[in-house]
Amino acid sequence: MRNNGIGSWTARRARMSPDRVAVVHGGERSTYRELHERATRVAHVLTGLGVTGNDRVAYLGPNEPAFLETLFGTGLVGGIFVPLNTRLATPELAYILADSGASVLVHAPTHTEHAESLRDAVPHVLDHVTYERLLAGSSTEPVDEPVDQDDIAMIMYTSGTTGRSKGAALSHANIHWNTVNLLIDVDLAGDEVTLVNAPMFHVAALNQTVLPTLLKGGRVVLDSFDPARTLSTIAEHRVTYLFGVPAMFQAVAAAADWPGADLSSVRTMICGGAPVPEKVITTYQERGLVFLQGYGLTESSPSALFLRAAESDRVGSAGTPCFFTDVRVIDADGDDARPGEPGEVILHGPNVMTGYWGKPDATAAVLSPDGWLRTGDVAIADEDGFLYIRDRIKDVIISGGENIYPAEVEDVLHKHPAVADCAVIGMPDGRWGEVGRAIVVRREPVEPAELLAFLDNRIARYKIPKSVVFAETLPRTASGKLRKSALREEYGENA
Known part of the structure; x- marks a missing residue:
């Protein structure tokens, strides 16, 4: 051919x-x-x-x-x-x-x-x-x-949580090597039955589930997302593999049929698209399921990091680099950050986009001449090289000179039984410069003071938000990411 x-x-x-x-x-x-x-x-x-x-x-x-x-x-x-x-x-x-x-x-x-x-x-x-x-x-x-292989295969537009969407131009080679990365990390078989109910217009659903399954000769079951139907579809079609963002997996576990659902056919679940709360991971592991997580972005097709089945006890880690992708965590000077110190994640590999379609300046801002992609995400690496994604650089709250990573606070809040969903944003403060505010969707009645007391002794006191407000729902992109800009507009200083 x-x-x-x-x-x-x-x-x-x-x-x-x-x-x-x-x-x-x-x-x-x-x-x-x-x-x-x-x-x-x-x-x-x-x-x-x-x-x-x-x-x-x-x-x-x-x-x-x-x-x-x-x-x-x-x-x-x-x-x-x-x-x-x-x-x-x-x-x-x-x-x-x-x-x-x-x-x-x-x-x-x-x-x-x-x-x-x-x-x-x-x-x-x-x-x-x-x-x-x-x-x-x-x-x-x-x-x-x-x-x-070097020709452009698709242009996938980023969710555009800030400013206009940009089109990541992905070559056939980008998709090819991303698929290889996935097949090395997840042992997909020719008899795979993959449930695809995350939208295929996003890179994870298409490139991490659909294309690898079709390459192996498995079958894809196409659907839109509904928590109860997810459980019935898994049982009806004997689904073996599925992907979801954290909000999807949270909703499925909260469905009325969850306790008695037949999940015996499922071999692998993978989660990504946003920081994964520890409670989500343990909820599925307690059912005896192989619940894996990874980290990537549209610009990397998306594979970057993966936490493999044998490492799934490292709850909260996004794993180590995929086989054909190199990952570094760098400090403000561009040097490798020491273990335990936060820094920006940068990527290199054959799965990294060719650039933003028609936007050379935007491309140059994130893609170095030698092909390293700046992600804008903050992570910490441990002594063994496992990475823990903390937050977006632009979402970090600087309070009294200390960095507060909202995702870390959100992860602990999710463990309170009354919290169905939550987000943390920064608020101006005359004394500290910035302090946190928690926006919480309640599962049952709870007072702000109880939630703040719950955080005490679980995280450092300077990380505890100074206020809590309640909401009926939180704005998210179609890929499950919290729209922090919308939250700041509705609940921030100018609300």
Whole structure:
């Protein structure tokens, strides 16, 4: 094959295991042969619309087969896939379409209203009916456009918690090496049944679960997230592998059916996307489950650190570097921080993005000439090289000259039985410069004084927030990260 990118994966799998089930969605099942045929039809449709090498094709919709068909079909013609965050408002979607220069937008029936408003932002818009009609009349003749590993495969837009979203340009090589990293860390098998209910427009769901499973010839069960349905789907489909962000795993463990849920088929659960509270980890370990966590970001495709099964007793650690990724923790001078001292995490490896699409200045700000990526995340390494992610640099609270890492305080607060969710932000203080404020979602009635007393003797007193406010819910991105900027706006000094 002349196509050495991910667009060729369905063809390679179809010749190895054509009759294995590849994708399950609702009551429908597609084999690898059928998935490849559909992707080939998409490729011919895109060619008919004038899509050639490096042209961008966007997709807007939930986890469903058309997402994967468009991804692989785009890859077959050498195009660049642009998955869109379904939670974004129309102006935000229009910005991404313009920024990426997408020439085609494929969308699901659930997003017709959005798509209609975007018709002026992109030359070709394919709704579900048009998409199916064009595929039905399309060719199944093989497509084998030349695609090199260094060509861009997809542009994945960051969640944009501060400022405009930036598109991380990931090459076919980036995705290839990320997949290798994952398969070294997690022993996925050819009979894997992977539940995918985190949104595929985010890098972890797509690159840490879907693509590795399809490479191995397993099956992916596509769904949207619902805590109770997660438990029933695991039992019904005998799910062996799943990924989630901490908030998802917290919600599943809080579901009414959790105590009696049949989880006997599950071999591996991995968690990431935000600092993982210790209580979440132990809740699953107490059920005898292999609950692993890792650390990564969109810009690294996302693999960076992983805590492997044999090391899962190191609760709270994000692990050690993935096989083909190098990681350092550096101080303000750029030197390696000593064990136990916080510093910024920087990454290097073949999975690190080529840069931000169309933004050389933003790329230069985070990517050094020799390929080291500055993450903006703070971590501490122990004597054995295991890293503990503390927080985002911009979220660190400096109180009386001491650094307070909100994630550390949040982790302890999560252990109080009345706390369903929480976040800590900084507040100006005349004496200390800054002090912490906890925003808490209650599971049951509790007073602020009780929560502050709970923290005493569990963390240093200077880390204890000076105030507590209650909220019905906390704003999060689609990938589960707390939107600290929104919390500061609602509960901070100017609230």
